Amino acid sequence: MNKLINELMAYGIRTHLVEEDDRIYVTNRLLELFGLMEFTEEPVEERDLAEILRDMCKYAYENGIIEDNTVTATDLFDTKIMGLLTPPPSVVRKNFSERYAQSSKAATDYYYQFSKATNYIRTERIAKDEKWVTETEYGPIDITINLSKPEKDPRDIAKAGQAKKSGYPSCLLCVENEGYAGHFSHPARQNHRVIPITLDGQEYFLQYSPYVYYNEHCIIFNRQHTPMKIDRAVFKKILEFVKLFPHYTAGSNADLPIVGGSILSHDHFQGGGYVFAMAKAPYDRVFTLPGYEDLTAGIVKWPMSVIRLRGKDIDRMTAAADHILSSWRGYTDEESFVFSETDGVPHNTITPIARMHEDMYELDLVLRNNITTPECPWGVYHPSADLHHIKKENIGLIEVMGLAVLPARLKKEMAELEEYILNHKDLRSNETLEKHADWVDEWIQNYEINETNIHAIVQQEISKVFVKVLECAGVYKRTENGQKGFDRFIASL
8 A cells, every 4th residue: 555655646746736844744644544653765666657646446345344346336436535735715716817917818728737636537448439420401410429427326216216315515506516525326526626716707717527528528517505507697698708718618408308418406617628519510500680780690501490690799798699589489480380489388599609719709609409299208309319329419519519428338239239230130039229220221231331430330320320310400491491481580580
């Protein structure tokens, strides 16, 4: 154990998590954690943090410090270890502010590297995600099979069920997570630090997602545990965010079930340092928005229904976006099967995304509708049933912008599928693969398949499915009638 503590301390000094003056203090805290009384400093070679922590968790399990060696148990313990190396919030915020005085990018560069160095962002897991890009009629579409979230061990599930329920923190986004020890149904956050920012006069915090789906995937969350709501203030807040961090984008999930995000109970936005496919998509056609002639407005060439605004004044952009939102909230067009509400239940909302375009603010307003029917209980503007074998989950902000986050099951299923295709096996004879059989039948004759190209072919066909998923989620389809319906709404503005 002496060698492991030396390795970890060398890592902490090397990554500037631990100052030289704090070396003895942090070392003693580690000795306390492992129940040790003796320590000697010794030179060590550099080793990956993940390897050091893995060996420390193994030692803790073998010596009865932790009860289980499951993923959840070791995550709780190795986060506790890293919490001893992580500087307090005041130090991190001071470092961020000093760098922000140089440039906003210098500040986020520091904070992102810090979040990786503390193992809050588990880079070794994220590296397992499978990613590729496919050219489509809408431009390059990004596909990710998310493998970074580990599957729950049955022992962890049992312990979580037995654990006493706690209302603190109220959810995974609350500021009270900063430094929280966690438990079997709530991740540990001793190595978590957040950055305070002010948006439209309200207190928010900046953090990175622990499972980054794209470069510098960040979350901007309200200090208060208050439900998400798309309104005028949201437009101003995300525009102010990109003013503070012009190298980042920022957007919000919609505020209704089916078309909304996974955590509707806490007001938050997502952003980051990545140029999404939708941002590269051009105007399909422009129009004049009455009363806002100083702004550029148009419909974007994208599978979903997107209105794009450009301008130099945040207040003017906010007012125009609010006008469009208010109009859409109350808009009904039976011919296009758009209903603002049924039986008093509202259906229309917007997914907004803000970014800088050269020296102008750019705001994309994606029209959403969550109406269901007996034939489409999962939503009329939701992936159709024939696409569920690839993507069944809600289409949230990240997918809207052109990055598919596909379930981890696909990694194993696609490997098995490729093996069946190469060996001319019957997909319908396999309980796991039979759901993919009709899909494969549609395209298999289009290729001369061999061991060299099979993986790329399957990736390309998955990408085509994702484009169809986005088209399903579009309220106005990219057809003549669909676009006529879109134009009717534009005319109503």
